[in-house]
Amino acid sequence: MNLPKLKLSKDQTKKLALSAMGFVVLLYVYFSFFLGPLQKSRSGTLAQIEDRQKKIDNSKAEVNKAAALERQAKESMARFAALKALTPEGAPIAWFPPKMKTFFANQGIDRAVARLESNTNFKQNELAAWTKFNWLIDLPQADFASVGKSIAELENTQPLLSITKLSIHVLPEQPQFQQVAIAATTVIEKR
């Protein structure tokens, strides 16, 4: 096959060279200023979509988890409410001593004096909203049987109270009676 010979004039060669350069410039402009930013924006948007989608998926899982936890926590919530209800409103120093006086009076022990010794915070993070109050309850005149029953009743009705020290002494003049000192710790919610 005989290809026709292209005879280019000088002017034509110049024009051709300029056209080739123009083509290269056009390609550069096209890729750098049009297609490049478009692709960049596209990949950025895709990444954003992926990120949001991940967040949405995680969030849906979180919402489901919260709903499951809500069902599981019913028992704990009821228990927690019951424990909170054991603590009356107000400062413990205001209500605990009269409460003890009434309690022991109901048990047949007329004289009962409760004093606040100290209060400390718990080390556990879970009990950061609760405080430990240490009390000293004096029963100057009580008989052993009543004391034993009262202590058992106190331990059964006050789950957040624990006795740490107990001292019982016979009264020298009245050996049928004992002098009792109870060191008790109560766990009370901070208000």
Next chain:
Amino acid sequence: MALHLNLLHEEILEQRQRQRDPLKIGLLVLSSCGALLFLYYAWNAYETLEIKSKLSSVEAEWKKLEPKVTQAQKRSAELTDVINTTRVLDDYIDNRFFWGPFLEKLSRCVPPNAQITSMEASLGDEDKGGGVTVTLDGVAAAREPRSAAEDLRQMLLEQLGKTYHDVKAEFKTLEDVETVATIGGATVPMSRFMLSVTFNPSAAKPAATPAAGRRKAKTKDE
């Protein structure tokens, strides 16, 4: 063979040369490439717009979900706190030492010929094992007052050992006193004692599991 006469030879040659003009061909190629590139760009732009609209819908969904998630997270944290606090409080309640049953046991251990005049009891820190230490002061009256006190010690060991672990009962002092007591019309000598009792209310008892039959019998006895 027919003879063809080309009278427009020069014009036709000129036209052919014009058609083969490289500048013109180049321009045509350039235009085609340009058109292709434009189409490719348009396709990409369309896809990008589509992706952007998808992003908008995802954003809208997220905006709708975000408050719910924040609320759910807050609620989860709240519930977890409540669960953990309740668990720790329950542990605290369950691990308490109950003095009522101990006092009952103590009262059952004291025989009629002995009297406890003073009791000092304390519960140790849970970090140190949570053991209970009891100091009992008392007097015993019998022909052999020391053996009456020893009976009390033995009884305490036996009775407390049924419920608690590592029970120890030791005399700190045991001495005869000059005072005498009258029991059932008879005058008997007395001794004074100081007894130290220690035990652990919560430690696991290292005992072998009893056989099924034996366990059943024991339950019946109880």
